[in-house]
Amino acid sequence: MPSNPIRVNNNVEWVNHHFNIKVPIAKRLRVHNENPTRATMSGMRATAARLQGIIADALAAGVQIRACGSRWSFSDIPVVKNGWVIETANLDWTFKVGVNDVDLASGTSADDLYLAQCGTNISKINERLETKTRRRALRTSGASNGQTIAGAIGTGVHGSAIDVGAMESQVAGIQILTATQNLWIEPARAPVMTANFAAKLGATLVRDDAKFDAAIVSLGALGIVHAVMLRSTGRYLLNSSLLHIPYGQLQTALNTLDFRGSGLPDQTRRPYFFQVILDPAKMDIGYTTVRYKELCPPGYKPDYDLKSEAEPGTDLPRLIASAIKMFPDLRNTATSLLIQAELKVRSDRPHEWRLPGETYSFTSAREGIASSGFAVPVAQVTNAIDIMRGAFQVHKNAPVVFTCRYAQKSPGILSFNRYDPSCVIDIDGIDTPATRKLITLAGQRLEAAGMPFTQHWGKMHDLTKARVRRGFGGSVDRWNQVRKLLLPDAAERDAFSSPFLDNVGLNA
Numbered sequence: 001m002p003s004n005p006i007r008v009n010n011n012v013e014w015v016n017h018h019f020n021i022k023v024p025i026a027k028r029l030r031v032h033n034e035n036p037t038r039a040t041m042s043g044m045r046a047t048a049a050r051l052q053g054i055i056a057d058a059l060a061a062g063v064q065i066r067a068c069g070s071r072w073s074f075s076d077i078p079v080v081k082n083g084w085v086i087e088t089a090n091l092d093w094t095f096k097v098g099v100n101d102v103d104l105a106s107g108t109s110a111d112d113l114y115l116a117q118c119g120t121n122i123s124k125i126n127e128r129l130e131t132k133t134r135r136r137a138l139r140t141s142g143a144s145n146g147q148t149i150a151g152a153i154g155t156g157v158h159g160s161a162i163d164v165g166a167m168e169s170q171v172a173g174i175q176i177l178t179a180t181q182n183l184w185i186e187p188a189r190a191p192v193m194t195a196n197f198a199a200k201l202g203a204t205l206v207r208d209d210a211k212f213d214a215a216i217v218s219l220g221a222l223g224i225v226h227a228v229m230l231r232s233t234g235r236y237l238l239n240s241s242l243l244h245i246p247y248g249q250l251q252t253a254l255n256t257l258d259f260r261g262s263g264l265p266d267q268t269r270r271p272y273f274f275q276v277i278l279d280p281a282k283m284d285i286g287y288t289t290v291r292y293k294e295l296c297p298p299g300y301k302p303d304y305d306l307k308s309e310a311e312p313g314t315d316l317p318r319l320i321a322s323a324i325k326m327f328p329d330l331r332n333t334a335t336s337l338l339i340q341a342e343l344k345v346r347s348d349r350p351h352e353w354r355l356p357g358e359t360y361s362f363t364s365a366r367e368g369i370a371s372s373g374f375a376v377p378v379a380q381v382t383n384a385i386d387i388m389r390g391a392f393q394v395h396k397n398a399p400v401v402f403t404c405r406y407a408q409k410s411p412g413i414l415s416f417n418r419y420d421p422s423c424v425i426d427i428d429g430i431d432t433p434a435t436r437k438l439i440t441l442a443g444q445r446l447e448a449a450g451m452p453f454t455q456h457w458g459k460m461h462d463l464t465k466a467r468v469r470r471g472f473g474g475s476v477d478r479w480n481q482v483r484k485l486l487l488p489d490a491a492e493r494d495a496f497s498s499p500f501l502d503n504v505g506l507n508a
């Protein structure tokens with residue numbers, strides 16, 4: 001048992017996982033469960049009460065307050081200058097669901113459901129779901145699995161499971177805490193848990209489509225997310241290949257997700273996962289990762305070998321970043337070096353099928369990395385790439401690649417994967433002034449060309465009120481209206497906001 005379940009540091013600098021956001025804050029509060037090794041519902045109630053106490057204290061002190069998870073966002077979305085930041089990453093209890101806690105009328109099996117406390121990271125959820133006895137899995141996740149569940153849905157994290165939405169699409173219910181309310185929110189269109197279950201969490205059951213759709217991608221602005229009910233699926237195995245395919249041959253697949261003639265290894269099956277990386281300086285090859293899915297034999301025993309800080313190559317981008325800052329003309333050599341190191345042609349052998357939790361690993365921090373994500377409608381992918389490539393011609397020294405990944409339209413009012421389906425084109429690479437300028441110019445050029453697009457809330461962006469309105473339209477007003485219902489007190493709405501949220505019109 002920790003001596004004090006809330007560890008406080010006053011007047012410290014808050015730093016994110018990639019060290020690109022550094023913000024002075026008045027209080028850093030690291031919250032633990034009272035008895036971390038023993039997950040209980042009474043412990044959940046005690047932690048919820050403690051979190052509500054912190055919110056009440058912040059309101060009394062007149063400071064802004066944000067919850068954060070693994071601090072994996074590249075943007076400043078989890079933090080507020082001079083405010084209080086509650087770190088929830090140590091709140092990592094998970095619970096299987098009792099049959100009597102599921103609403104009979106929902107037709108949902110208790111085995112499908114899994115309750116995760118906010119700070120449980122995705123790799124832990126995988127490991128706990130994918131056991132030989134439980135034999136369940138997540139339908140999708142991000143490319144790496146160090147995000148917490150609340151943080152991942154907080155910005156609408158997506159992977160590249162082409163027929164699945166972003167992570168919020170597998171949420172069945174969510175617990176939100178404010179200073180005075182402890183709510184268990186489910187959509188009225190798909191109720192799942194009983195009022196008695198909500199009461200075990202100390203929460204009141206709310207069945208409301210709009211509140212649920214607002215809460216599943218909340219940007220930390222609706223209170224503290226304390227627990228999330230996930231809908232799991234049966235275990236499955238993935239087989240991955242990385243191929244170098246001519247860009248011209250990939251264009252139909254990129255714009256339609258129809259893979260006929262695309263050069264993928266198995267034309268008879270729809271892939272589970274499809275990702276194409278392009279070097280904007282040399283668009284001849286699409287570095288294509290494809291994953292096919294198979295049922296998992298019941299006896300399969302996972303063997304997790306997730307990457308660690310000691311992984312070779314971890315420091316490569318940082319070293320290259322330093323070199324490029326000194327010699328900007330090194331861009332092409334550096335990018336090609338990185339591509340050679342990271343994107344070699346490879347293919348899993350038949351016995352190398354793996355569970356999602358074995359496939360998506362835990363990535364260690366890489367200082368000096370930049371990442372941004374632009375979501376566009378699938379039919380617009382190569383048009384958007386052309387526009388972004390035009391921006392690259394202006395900033396040819398930017399050591400970046402473009403990465404195309406797909407997700408189905410996702411249910412949150414503020415889900416940035418809002419197209420049916422969406423392709424998220426990331427500009428990822430080494431963080432240099434040219435990279436930052438390219439990300440900015442790409443957004444401006446997409447806007448000028450009238451391209452529909454949104455941006456990843458948790459990556460580098462230049463979001464303004466006009467751009468958020470342009471991307472989300474009336475959803476901005478809908479979300480603000482629901483926010484007023486969930487947080488009726490204006491002072492509490494201000495407390496859970498930030499200059500960024502104010503500026504983009506999400507505290508109206």
Ligand SMILES: Cc1cc2nc3c(=O)[nH]c(=O)nc-3n(C[C@H](O)[C@H](O)[C@H](O)COP(=O)(O)OP(=O)(O)OC[C@H]3O[C@@H](n4cnc5c(N)ncnc54)[C@H](O)[C@@H]3O)c2cc1C
Pocket residue numbers: 017018066067068069070071072073074077078079088118119141142143144146147148149150151152153154155156157158159218219220221223224225226363456457458459
């Ligand atoms: C190596 C790496 C790989 C990545 N891969 C992907 C990817 O494949 N796909 C993708 O979409 N993104 C990806 N990202 C971006 C990242 O996953 C997202 O920004 C994600 O939101 C971070 O989750 P987190 O737990 O670190 O939350 P944080 O970054 O700490 O917070 C994110 C948001 O969630 C809110 N939040 C966190 N916890 C709570 C809580 N308990 N209650 C209320 N609000 C809360 C915060 O206020 C904030 O608004 C990647 C980032 C890194 C560093």
